[in-house]
Amino acid sequence: MSINLTYGLSDSQLDSHQGSSQRQLAIAISATADANSNAPLNLCLVLDHSGSMGGSPLDTVKRAAQDLLAQMSDRDRISVIGFDHKASVVVENQNVDRLESIKSKIQSLRASGGTCIDDGIKLGLQESSKGKNGTVSQIFVLTDGENEHGDNERCFQFSRLATEYNMTLHSLGFGDSWNQDVLERIADAGGGSMGYIPTPEVAGSEFQRLLRRVKAIGLTNAHLILQVAPHVRLAELKPIAQVAPDTIELSYQTEGDAIIVRLGDLMTDVERVVLLNLYISPAAYVQQYPDRADIPILTAQVRYDVPSLAQVNSLSNPVAIAAELVQDHSPQTDPKIQTHILALAKYRQTQLAEQKLQQGDRVGAATMLQSAAQTALQMGDYKGSTILQNNATRLQTGTTLSEGDRKQTRIAAKTTLQSLT
Template identity: 75%
Template sequence: MSVNLSCSLSDRCLDSSQPSSQRQLAITVSATAEIGTGAPLNLCLVLDHSGSMGGRPLDTVKKAARDLVDQMVYSDRLSVIGFDHKATVVVENQNVDRTEAIKGKIQSLKASGGTCIDDGIKLGLQEMTKGKEGTISQAFVLTDGENEHGNNDRAFQFARLATEYNMTLHTLGFGDNWNQDVLEQIADAGGGTLTYIQSPEEAGEQFRRLLRRVQSVGLTNAHLVLQLAPNVRIAELKPIAQVAPDTIELPVQMEGDTVVVRLGDLMTDVERVVIVNLYISQTNAMPGSAPDAIEILAAQIRYDDPAQGEVNSMSAPVLVEATLTKDFKSQIDPQVQTQILALAKYRQTQLAEAKLQQGDRTGAATMLQSAAKTALQMGDQNAATVLQTNATRLQSGTELSEADRKKTRIASKTVLQPPSP
């Protein structure tokens, strides 16, 4: 396995008459696979079987989970945790070589009790740890309700702990009664993605989609390492965000004078795109270079390769520079501009949700309309439809349903894909 790393400025030209400039840098990262070099999957399913999951919801989730077993290989590992107001091990961490026995245990889940998400995550991490060596460790945490018997802060702490041990948590909200803020924060803290299963018949497809994603992971524990040139700095407020495959605000760490951002898993068929907001002072011409060459930064990826047992490997550095011009003419990179719009769509939708919580329906509708226009600009027609529809509902005096709010959140975080035929 190796790393693909490329960098593009929103505009490579800088106006020499200005003492400083602001630019956005799009950094695109993925893993490159070689035949036979991938590590086995170590998957943990953390499944809510509380009383509200009774009947068709739990039946479809169990079927989706059993189908996943058939899509895994013998060298993969699987564990299953069931939780209501307490958590239990349904399938101990093991190789997927006794599929019928595993599926039988999944089928034994019965609906009862309340909901304690954090207990489910805690036990899931314990089981995943047993098969962690030399594998890609991923957990799917599914729930249909609020964490009424648990503690959300505790769930967030377990999610952050997972990333420290090179494990990734994905959350799946089933139906319309789960808390989108809580599941999004768990997924963001755990380095994973948030999935919305609106109706039982969608469960199988969403499980398969998420399984395809984790099966494509080639490298783990990836960190973006930026060595800034003198007189280049990142923005103070929200300086770095991921915009693909979904949008997440990324926390920044400093190691000496080096900027470090944890990216987590690198997939072989899905690019991870990060936007960095930079302020550049035009006094740092590169020594020994043409007078108009401005050094910006050097970017590298630090990563682990589970298949090879390698940790803290470093990719070759990619140097980023700009051109200082006297007769400045803006040369916007259209692809970077689209990626910037993805971040704008997310932040506009966040503002809309905040205004709605404050009771400002007019302000929320206006921000949703702005987000819809932004989605159209970037070619995301499906998200634009969702956002504009909800803006129109607010303007007409109609309350947004829980389903509407969840669709809005998902539309803000990613480019919506049309449903499968």
């Protein structure tokens, strides 16, 4: 297993006379495909079985969890945590080699009590840690409600702790009563994705989608290491974001003169695309190096673990990124990078719409959702555009957005949805 790293600038040329120019740099990273080299999966299911999950919801979740087992190999490991207002171990961490016993324990879950998500996550971390050596550790947290008996800040703390122990945490919202702000923050802090199960019938397909994603992981604990040239700086406000496969505002740390961005898991079939907002000073560089035809931007490198080989802190070859210096610059935007820029714009426009809606500004919210719909259309996200435009229209006609509408909006903001057929 090794790293694929490609990049592109929003405009690969810079005017040599200009004092400061803004550019967006997209860096796409994935693991190379290498047959039979993926590590076993260490999967923990943290399942809400509170009273509101009674009947069809819990039945379909149990069936979806049991169906996952058929897609796993004997090398993989499984554990299951159940939670209501407290959490308990339903299936201890073990190899997936006693299917009927594991299925029987999952089937034993009964709906009762309230909801304490943080206790479920905490116990999930403890159980997952028993099987984390030499595996790809993933935690799926499913809930249908508010964290009424818990503490949301503890959820976020446990999610961040998961990444420190090289585990990834994904959140799944079932029905329409869960809090999208909380589940998004859980997934973002845990390095995973947020999913939405609007009806019981969708539970199986959503579990399978996540399973396909995590089974494609080849490398873990990846960090993007950037050495920025002296005449280049990051934008002051929100300079780094992931724009694929999900949109996430990313934080960064510094180690000496290096900028470190945590990426987490790297898949073999899906690129993680990081978008940087940069300010470059060509004129100052030309003063110092008048004979150069290009201008260095930064050097990018990835530090990562290879769980299948028990290797940690491997380093990819450094990639030097530069732009061409020209005297008569005519802007030429890279269409692929423009799509990444639009993905981030769509997410931020939708966030603004939600803020305005919370403030009671329905007109402002509708305007921002309409802008997000147009942005989605520009980038070819036709299904996302339809969802965003429909919700903008509802607000414009005086209709209150349902909880389902708001959750669809959040999912449409974070990713590119499949086209309508």
